[in-house]
Amino acid sequence: MPVPLQRGGFLKLTPLFLILIPCKLPSVIVFDNVSKTYGGQNVLDRVSVEISGGEFVSIVGPSGAGKSTFVSLLIGAIRPTSGKVIVDSYTINELDESTLSLYRRKLGIVYQDFKLLPKKTVFENVAFPLEITGQSDAVIAKRVAEVLEIVGLTNRAKHFPAALSGGELQRVGIARALVHEPALLIADEPTGNLDPETGADIMNLLIDINKAGATVILATHDRETVDRICKRVLRLDKGKIVSDLVHSCYKA
Numbered sequence: 001m002p003v004p005l006q007r008g009g010f011l012k013l014t015p016l017f018l019i020l021i022p023c024k025l026p027s028v029i030v031f032d033n034v035s036k037t038y039g040g041q042n043v044l045d046r047v048s049v050e051i052s053g054g055e056f057v058s059i060v061g062p063s064g065a066g067k068s069t070f071v072s073l074l075i076g077a078i079r080p081t082s083g084k085v086i087v088d089s090y091t092i093n094e095l096d097e098s099t100l101s102l103y104r105r106k107l108g109i110v111y112q113d114f115k116l117l118p119k120k121t122v123f124e125n126v127a128f129p130l131e132i133t134g135q136s137d138a139v140i141a142k143r144v145a146e147v148l149e150i151v152g153l154t155n156r157a158k159h160f161p162a163a164l165s166g167g168e169l170q171r172v173g174i175a176r177a178l179v180h181e182p183a184l185l186i187a188d189e190p191t192g193n194l195d196p197e198t199g200a201d202i203m204n205l206l207i208d209i210n211k212a213g214a215t216v217i218l219a220t221h222d223r224e225t226v227d228r229i230c231k232r233v234l235r236l237d238k239g240k241i242v243s244d245l246v247h248s249c250y251k252a
């Protein structure tokens with residue numbers, strides 16, 4: 001049986017920030033000689049990389065480098081042409097559709113375009129992942145209140161997405177990604193639709209989430225974003241990893 005990706009932990013309120021308390025090590029990710037080919041073109045070319053639990057890893061590179069393909073393989077949205085993608089004890093490329101869908105439910109995923117449901121309030125959007133796993137109303141109410149406090153949107157719970165700014169929409173997206181306490185948070189261009197200042201706020205939130213124990217994988221073409229945080233940076237170009245620098249800053 002695959003090891004669950006959720007931490008068995010809980011959230012504890014501190015005066016400054018709500019801190020995730022991990023009760024087990026977060027995810028280990030292995031790409032083992034992974035290639036992805038479309039129409040004869042190697043979009044990812046024999047990529048091998050290992051990411052330890054608790055790391056914050058940025059995947060950078062120009063448009064078309066293969067960042068989204070990397071993320072899609074990681075979340076099991078596509079399968080590699082060859083090689084293996086392993087997360088904890090899941091070999092993602094070998095999972096059947098129903099196990100894949102269970103696996104995906106355990107991840108926290110943050111999208112560039114937020115992917116919120118427009119007819120649901122902020123509260124309802126964040127509650128949705130818990131509803132589909134059958135949590136009780138009382139558990140949902142408590143947990144949603146906790147994550148809305150983490151992202152600073154307690155006072156927006158009853159608003160609909162149309163009434164929110166871009167930064168607030170992304171905070172809702174992050175709250176929804178955090179609500180089931182994932183050990184692994186994957187953010188694909190999370191600041192791509194935001195102005196630099198709002199993008200910096202969102203990055204600070206991701207850094208806090210990582211400090212609290214979650215593994216964070218960030219795909220971005222935004223050099224400034226990665227320069228600021230100086231964590232591990234994997235640079236892709238034409239489907240290959242051309243550098244893998246720990247605690248470095250992204251250089252064009």
Ligand code: ADP
Nearest residue numbers: 038039043061062063064065066067068069070
């Ligand atoms: P990035 O996220 O770095 O911009 P992508 O992973 O989206 O790069 O794309 C890498 C390359 O793969 C691009 O040349 C893109 O056109 C190609 N590609 C991605 N998805 C598909 C697909 N479904 N069919 C054909 N080509 C694709």
